[in-house]
Amino acid sequence: MRIALFSHDSLGLGHIRRNRALAFAVARDLPALTGREVSGLLIASSPEATRFDLPDGWDWVILPGVTPAPGGYVPRSLASSMQGLRALRAAAISAILDQQRPELFIVDRHPFGIGGELAEAIDQVRGHGCRTVLGLREVLDTPSVIAAEWEKVGGSARVAESFDEVWIYGDPDVYDPRSTGEVPAALAAKAMTTGYLSQDRPDDGGVLAAGTEAASDLTADVESAGTGTQPFVLTCLGGGSDGGSLASIAVDAEPPDGHRHLVVTGPQMDTEEFERLRARAGAATTVIRHCDDIPGLVAAADAVVCMGGYNTLAELMATDTPALVVPRKGHRAEQPRRAFALAAAGAVDALTIDNLDADVLSEWFAGQGGRLADRSHIDLTGLSTVPRLAAELIAEARSERHATVADLTTEPTPATAATAGTTTSFPTALEETSHAV
Structure with missing residues (x-):
């Protein structure tokens, strides 16, 4: 089919x-x-x-x-x-x-x-x-x-x-x-x-977009953050076309002691904005444009900051990683309504961008050490x-088609009986009709 x-x-x-x-x-x-x-x-x-x-x-x-x-x-x-x-x-x-x-x-x-x-x-x-x-x-x-x-x-x-x-x-x-x-x-x-x-979302693969660095360098950054050799916190911005405000706060935030901070801006962020963020990032913060295995990073991170898009949060909720959701401001009310509904359900923390700065984010990161999020009460089985x-x-559709064909097999009317000896017999016509259906 x-x-x-x-x-x-x-x-x-x-x-x-x-x-x-x-x-x-x-x-x-x-x-x-x-x-x-x-x-x-x-x-x-x-x-x-x-x-x-x-x-x-x-x-x-x-x-x-x-x-x-x-x-x-x-x-x-x-x-x-x-x-x-x-x-x-x-x-x-x-x-x-x-x-x-x-x-x-x-x-x-x-x-x-x-x-x-x-x-x-x-x-x-x-x-x-x-x-x-x-x-x-x-x-x-x-x-x-x-x-x-x-x-x-x-x-x-x-x-x-x-x-x-x-x-x-x-x-x-x-x-x-x-x-x-x-x-x-x-x-x-x-x-x-x-x-x-x-x-059971599909694995996105793990292929990295190179941006302005060599792909091998970016692979090393992500592998270092994600293999457990050093704990890390993560900020991810979806596609990235509207994540500049959150990214700007994230690169100024301090990760917890002993942690790295990986910021994934998204492939659609403006190139100049991406380069400015990379230049501003501190020694403990790595900024990359894209990673195809964001779900893997989310699962491996000690804490995640993200926007309120549907897919980002759907993937997040399949993990027990604590999360702070900072919904997109303007355009639509969709992201704030989702973020604060999930916060009310105890699945995430949520703050508006107006109530977030680098100090607030650093404090939130520091408070997540060793914490796991319980999302077992949310229906995640879509x-x-x-x-x-x-x-x-x-x-249902196939049953209706079969019923249509069955209707054609009812006893012939006098008119159809009178034509039984013609060149086109009833079984041949039925076969053609069944094929068309």
């Missing part, structure tokens, strides 16, 4: 990494659940996606990209109007899905992509019997902001008509967007929570739940 996943990818790596984790989960579990081999495509639009591997039989499709701008989006690189780029992306998506004929299509966060680019493709695949799923983070934004976004794409009823199910990647005992109003009633009726996509939900949807 073929599975397809879509992410619009205007900023950061979160959408890509979430869909990649889902791909590994369904590749691992669906064959046993369905008795069928599984392959798939991840449709994305960030060139960073291809640095991440995929399961055997899966591949990336990278579209020309977009980037946020005042009032909407603009082409990231292509010399085109936004209208022209949208038309190009829509045509490419429709052609890919028409040729591949997936049985399950999972769309991350934005139901119709950028500017409605997915609308035609969704109708197309549903016409082929494909099941469609809208995957949502557990936190979207303030209810008023999200209500306006649902209306902008035609209202929640229209979205509900286009998707068979809505999967919310979180624990409702921590945060339930159905009760806050972020997922309105029409969608809530089709929604189910999966648990955080935390446990990557086991999603394949089961996928198998149920696919089985």
Whole structure:
């Protein structure tokens, strides 16, 4: 069977990494659940996606990209109007899905992509019997902001008509967007929570981006910090495009006695800003641009400081490493709402960037010695739940197709009996119909 996943990818790596984790989960579990081999495509639009591997039989499709701008989006690189780029992306998506004929299509966060680019493709695949799923983070934004976004794409009823199910990647005992109003009633009726996509996330590999240093030097830095030869604390900033304020505080903070401090800025941080941070870092602090095995670093660290992105915290919660979450300020209310909900649940500590400076961070680091975080009360099983939900949807679709074929085998009417001696017999027509279905 073929599975397809879509992410619009205007900023950061979160959408890509979430869909990649889902791909590994369904590749691992669906064959046993369905008795069928599984392959798939991840449709994305960030060139960073291809640095991440995929399961055997899966591949990336990278579209020309977009980037946020005042009032909407603009082409990231292509010399085109936004209208022209949208038309190009829509045509490419429709052609890919028409040729591949997936049985399950999972769309991350934005139901119709950028500017409605997915609308035609969704109708197309549903016409082929494909099941469609809208995957949502557990936190979207303030209810008023999200209500306006649902209306902008035609209202929640229209979205509900286009998707068979809505999967919310979180624990409702921590945060339930159905009760806050972020997922309105029409969608809530089709929604189910999966648990955080935390446990059994795929290994990101351990390949380092060189930045301005040789890759071997960066490998030595990370291996020295992560092998246990010297304890270390970690600051990681996700993609890095909006982590400058936290990074600036982090490089001025003092790690605990006997520890190193590893700061991973993210591959999307501006080069000049990255170089300034490296120049300011003290002798006990190492600043690198990227490490593909951030989960491994988080698990090995004595303490972690991070922003409040979904994937960062999902990976963090699979460990017992104490964490201070400093959510992104501005843009959206998503990160603060997530950070303080998890803090209220006892999973992390949280502070706003306005209440943090180098002294506060140094003091927090110093207080974490020997402490382990207990997150056993949080549902972290999303990557086991999603394949089961996928198998149920696919089985339902196949059952409906079989029922359609069975309807064709009912006793012939007088009109069909009268044609029984014609060249095309009923069994031949049924075989052709079954093949088409």
